[in-house]
Amino acid sequence: MKTIIYTHKAPAPIGPYNQAVLVDNTLYTSGQIALNPATMELVLDTIEIETTQVMENMKAVLEAANMTFADVVKSSIFISDMNDFAKINTIYGSYFDEKTAPARETVQVAKLPRNVNVEISMIAIK
Numbered sequence: 001m002k003t004i005i006y007t008h009k010a011p012a013p014i015g016p017y018n019q020a021v022l023v024d025n026t027l028y029t030s031g032q033i034a035l036n037p038a039t040m041e042l043v044l045d046t047i048e049i050e051t052t053q054v055m056e057n058m059k060a061v062l063e064a065a066n067m068t069f070a071d072v073v074k075s076s077i078f079i080s081d082m083n084d085f086a087k088i089n090t091i092y093g094s095y096f097d098e099k100t101a102p103a104r105e106t107v108q109v110a111k112l113p114r115n116v117n118v119e120i121s122m123i124a125i126k
Contacts, residue, residue, distance in 0.1 A: 007064035011035035051091040
């Protein structure tokens with residue numbers, strides 16, 4: 001059974017998609033970018049602040065599904081500049097226990113929505 005997950009604590013979708021879909025005990029999140037959910041304005045001051053906003057948005061989506069970062073089994077990180085990898089990785093890593101961190105790929109792409117620098121999606125299982 002498919003359940004749509006939505007929270008006002010994360011940015012509202014800006015297209016024909018949902019924040020996340022729960023199927024049985026598996027959560028598939030849409031990619032999160034650094035939109036402030038209260039204002040729907042981008043938070044791009046630094047790559048660290050941008051990544052923190054992305055992870056806080058993801059945290060809100062996980063919580064809406066009664067999950068945490070400990071339930072994440074797979075992450076996909078899309079970045080516009082691989083030179084930012086170390087900074088993004090430091091912020092991203094602070095949300096996980098390194099011993100139980102999920103599988104992940106990080107890919108540099110030519111362009112991301114709204115010209116952001118980082119987008120992250122996840123799969124979690126409860």
